[in-house]
Structure formats: structure tokens, C-alpha cells
Amino acid sequence: MGRKILITGGAGFIGSHLCRALLSRGDHVLCVDNYITGARENIEDCLPHENFSLREHDISEPMYVKGGLDWVLHFASIASPKEYLAYPIKTLKSGLLGTHNCLGIAKEKGARFLLASTSEVYGDPARHPQPEEYWGNVNPIGERSCYDESKRAAEALTYAYYRQHKVQVSAVRIFNTYGPHMQVDDGRVVSNFIVQALRGQKVTVYGKGSQTRSFCYVDDLARGILAVMETEYAPPLNIGNPQEYTIEELARQVCVLTGSGSALEYAPLPADDPVRRRPDISKIQSLCGWQPEVSLQDGLQRTIEYFKNKLSKR
Ligand code: UDP
Numbered sequence: 001m002g003r004k005i006l007i008t009g010g011a012g013f014i015g016s017h018l019c020r021a022l023l024s025r026g027d028h029v030l031c032v033d034n035y036i037t038g039a040r041e042n043i044e045d046c047l048p049h050e051n052f053s054l055r056e057h058d059i060s061e062p063m064y065v066k067g068g069l070d071w072v073l074h075f076a077s078i079a080s081p082k083e084y085l086a087y088p089i090k091t092l093k094s095g096l097l098g099t100h101n102c103l104g105i106a107k108e109k110g111a112r113f114l115l116a117s118t119s120e121v122y123g124d125p126a127r128h129p130q131p132e133e134y135w136g137n138v139n140p141i142g143e144r145s146c147y148d149e150s151k152r153a154a155e156a157l158t159y160a161y162y163r164q165h166k167v168q169v170s171a172v173r174i175f176n177t178y179g180p181h182m183q184v185d186d187g188r189v190v191s192n193f194i195v196q197a198l199r200g201q202k203v204t205v206y207g208k209g210s211q212t213r214s215f216c217y218v219d220d221l222a223r224g225i226l227a228v229m230e231t232e233y234a235p236p237l238n239i240g241n242p243q244e245y246t247i248e249e250l251a252r253q254v255c256v257l258t259g260s261g262s263a264l265e266y267a268p269l270p271a272d273d274p275v276r277r278r279p280d281i282s283k284i285q286s287l288c289g290w291q292p293e294v295s296l297q298d299g300l301q302r303t304i305e306y307f308k309n310k311l312s313k314r
Pocket of ligand 1: 080082206211213273
């Protein structure tokens with residue numbers, strides 16, 4: 001029969017991969033997106049599917065769904081620093097009002113709810129690697145706070161519904177993820193570096209490039225998220241690839257894999273840019289047996305192919 005699943009941000013980067021994975025298992029998917037950072041072309045191949053329906057809607061406004069739902073997956077959010085700095089209020093609204101609306105739907109339908117949370121709840125972490133118990137180091141009024149604090153409040157709302165209304169919930173704290181369906185100009189490091197290298201432009205390393213991130217390929221992430229949903233585990237879980245690289249190492253690897261002769265160009269570091277980030281994934285590993293399988297090199301190669309194809313059509 002398959003489950004009935006509402007996914008917000010379903011035409012976005014991660015949401016679109018989840019839509020495809022759910023349809024291929026036989027689930028029914030109601031995809032909601034306002035196309036601020038999502039795109040119809042990300043779900044083009046889902047559109048003809050008989051179990052797929054699409055609604056253009058901004059989830060920070062209330063939404064009504066007919067019939068039953070088994071799962072509500074809340075992925076709608078601007079997630080790239082460049083874009084949330086440009087739209088801080090919209091970012092806060094999808095984290096606060098959007099999460100509230102989705103929890104209301106999950107409560108009414110008796111559905112299991114998943115919050116797409118973020119490693120940004122740890123801010124510029126004073127503890128490394130970051131376990132779920134770490135409470136974080138976030139500037140509550142800084143430029144990034146529209147994202148960090150709205151996701152922290154979204155987690156608080158999620159667990160308030162869990163405690164007060166007994167809604168079955170889960171939250172995944174997603175660490176840096178990359179792959180096909182990122183936007184060409186979303187400003188995130190992997191898409192920026194690949195697009196710059198493919199265009200023969202200078203690759204813009206912010207700061208000294210000694211800051212670190214840990215990069216997870218989107219297929220690994222989607223598989224992990226679906227594994228979490230099959231459990232009844234409620235507390236937040238880190239999800240990401242614990243292999244950590246400096247941003248300069250990433251820039252050099254992208255130049256090698258694209259065969260680009262691009263030089264690196266050093267630019268100022270954005271405000272409150274975290275110095276180090278690496279997930280402790282022992283909880284999700286022991287709960288679901290999940291761990292990432294795609295190496296950075298393989299994932300980058302697949303992503304480079306995607307962007308090559310995309311840029312050739314522009
Ligand atoms: N970054 C960079 N050059 C770029 C884009 C990003 O050096 O063109 C750096 C950014 O300062 C940060 C890291 O890459 O240290 C990851 O940035 P991203 O925007 O992808 O996400 P974040 O992890 O900061 O949320």
C-alpha cells in the first residue's frame with residue numbers, strides 16, 4: 001500500500017532526493033514547496049508518477065491536507081548562508097511558523113513528524129567532534145542567527161509537541177551535505193567551488209581556508225533519514241559524514257577532479273563562520289546501522305558531472 005507522506009521543501013536539494021526515494025518504495029508523496037530555493041526541475045521525473053502530487057505553498061502560512069497522513073517531513077528552509085543572509089525573516093518564518101504548522105498537521109493526522117534540523121544548532125562549536133548532548137555556541141543576534149536560532153527554536157517546538165501532545169517526532173541534525181540538485185548560485189562551498197572551477201574562474205576560499213567541514217553525499221543522507229524514520233527514536237540525531245577536511249583541501253581537490261587550472265583566491269571570512277565542524281555519528285550508527293558509504297572523491301565526481309550538464313544547458 002505504501003505510506004502517505006507530506007514533505008515540505010520537497011522540490012529543494014535534499015527534499016527532491018527524498019521524494020524520489022519514497023516513490024521508488026511505493027509511498028504516496030505530497031510535495032509542498034514555495035520555490036524560493038527549490039526548483040520544479042528537481043522533481044521533473046516525479047511529476048508523472050501516479051503517487052506524486054505537488055502543491056505550491058509557503059508552509060509559514062497554515063495549510064490543510066485532506067485525508068490521512070503517516071509521516072510529515074519538514075524540509076522547507078533556506079539553508080545556504082548566502083541566501084539566509086539575504087532573506088533572514090523568511091528563514092525565521094520557515095523555521096518557526098513552518099515548523100509550528102507542520103507539527104499542527106502531524107498532530108491532527110496522528111502522523112510521525114521529522115524535523116530537518118542542522119549542525120548549525122551547535123554554532124561555532126567549542127566541543128569537537130560534536131555529539132548530540134552538546135548544547136552549542138550560538139550568537140543569538142548575529143547574522144547567522146536567523147537560521148541557527150530558528151532551527152534551535154524549531155527543535156524546542158518539536159519536543160514541546162512531543163511532550164505535551166504526544167506527537168511522535170524525530171529530528172535530524174544535518175551536517176554539510178552536497179550533491180546533484182544544489183543550485184548553481186546558492187553560494188555554498190561545494191557548489192561554488194565546482195562551478196567556479198568548471199568556468200575557469202578563481203576558486204574563492206574564505207579566510208585562510210583552515211576552517212574545517214565534513215561533507216556528506218546526498219544519497220547517503222537520504223538513506224540515513226529514511227532509516228531513522230523506520231525507528232521510533234525521538235531525540236535529535238546527528239547525520240553526516242565524519243570525514244573532516246579543511247576548506248583549502250576541498251578547493252584543491254575540486255580543482256584536481258575538474259581538471260581545472262583555476263587558481264585559489266582568498267576572500268574575507270564571513271561573520272561567525274564556524275572554525276571546525278565534524279559530527280559524532282555514533283548514535284545513528286548504533287540505532288540504524290547507518291554510516292556514509294560515498295567517499296568525498298566519488299561524491300564530488302558525481303556532483304561535478306551534474307553541474308557540467310547543468311552549465312552546458314545555460
Ligand atoms: N566558503 C568558502 N568559499 C566559498 C563558500 C564558502 O571558503 O565560496 C567557506 C565558508 O566560509 C565556510 C565553509 O566554506 O567556512 C562552508 O560554507 P557553506 O556556505 O557551504 O556552509 P556552512 O558550513 O558555513 O553553513
